[in-house]
Amino acid sequence: AQRVTQPEKLLSVFKGAPVELKCNYSYSGSPELFWYVQYSRQRLQLLLRHISRESIKGFTADLNKGETSFHLKKPFAQEEDSAMYYCAPCSGAGSYQLTFGKGTKLSVIP
Amino acid sequence: NAGVTQTPKFQVLKTGQSMTLQCAQDMNHEYMSWYRQDPGMGLRLIHYSVGAGITDQGEVPNGYNVSRSTTEDFPLRLLSAAPSQTSVYFCASRRPLAGPYEQYFGPGTRLTVT
Numbered sequence: 001a002q003r004v005t006q007p008e009k010l011l012s013v014f015k016g017a018p019v020e021l022k023c024n025y026s027y028s029g030s031p032e033l034f035w036y037v038q039y040s041r042q043r044l045q046l047l048l049r050h051i052s053r054e055s056i057k058g059f060t061a062d063l064n065k066g067e068t069s070f071h072l073k074k075p076f077a078q079e080e081d082s083a084m085y086y087c088a089p090c091s092g093a094g095s096y097q098l099t100f101g102k103g104t105k106l107s108v109i110p
Numbered sequence: 111n112a113g114v115t116q117t118p119k120f121q122v123l124k125t126g127q128s129m130t131l132q133c134a135q136d137m138n139h140e141y142m143s144w145y146r147q148d149p150g151m152g153l154r155l156i157h158y159s160v161g162a163g164i165t166d167q168g169e170v171p172n173g174y175n176v177s178r179s180t181t182e183d184f185p186l187r188l189l190s191a192a193p194s195q196t197s198v199y200f201c202a203s204r205r206p207l208a209g210p211y212e213q214y215f216g217p218g219t220r221l222t223v224t
Contacts, residue, residue: 009150034212044153044200044215086152096204097168098213100145102152 002027004101006087012107013077021072021104023061023087031089033063033070034098038084047072047085057081077108111136114216116201122222123191131186131219133201141204142184143213146170146197153200159184191223 003026013019025031033050048056050063050070061072070087087101117132135142143158155168159178173195175187184203188195201216 004152006152043217044202046212049212096141096211097155097158099155100153102150 002031002089002091002099004087004089004099006085006101006104008104009102010105010107012109014109015079016076019072019074019077019081019106019108021085021087021106023070023072023101025068025070025087025089027068027089027091027099029091031091032096033061034088034090035059035061035070035072036086036088036100038086040083044086077106079108079110082106082108113137114201114203114214116199116216116219118219119217120220122224123188124224125192127191128187128189129191131188131199131201131221133184133186133216134182135184135201135203135214136182137203137205137214138181139203139205139214140181141213142178143168143202143204144174144176144184144186145200145202146195147200147218148197156186156199188221191221193223195221196223197221 005024035047036044037047038044059074063070084103084105086103088098090098114135140161144156145153147153154170156174157176159165165176199219202213204213
């Protein structure tokens with residue numbers, strides 16, 4: 001069965017500190033990996049996806065196929081990074097369904 | 111483009127009542143889906159559609175019906191609301207159909223069933 005684990009429900013860091021939001025997945029085949037973000041009172045939006053290998057708002061994510069992880073990282077947290085973050089693998093075939101993790105709420109302390 | 115729109119933004123229902131949550135997109139997206147978001151549960155897929163006239167069940171379909179008569183619209187119907195359906199509902203769309211592409215989300219509908 002497809003499974004996504006985000007072990008931290010809440011992560012609090014001080015402004016300027018490094019951030020790492022963990023994501024582990026158990027997925028058949030070769031999924032594509034996404035991170036979505038939801039800022040307060042806003043809709044979900046794509047933060048980044050592995051296939052693009054891009055850095056958005058200073059965030060990066062490295063896919064480790066051996067550990068089946070796709071952790072989200074940022075070297076220096078900003079207050080505006082406070083939000084809910086969802087890791088979401090996408091099946092690599094068929095209807096390309098997204099499976100969302102339960103999310104991690106990041107709180108950046110000024 | 112308005113993107114993905116949802117109505118209403120808020121709704122309170124009594125147990126047993128029925129209602130339809132509306133979702134529309136103006137991006138000519140083939141794929142549309144409905145999710146519910148509950149605290150500590152993340153987003154769970156209710157139903158999805160890969161085109162007009164084609165729908166399928168997701169992870170938590172019980173208590174919900176959908177139809178897709180046009181490319182633009184994908185309404186979600188609650189036939190007999192239950193307190194367990196209290197949640198925030200998000201509609202999303204994606205194009206093209208085949209491939210791991212970005213999904214665009216609506217603003218959500220917050221539903222309370224008393």
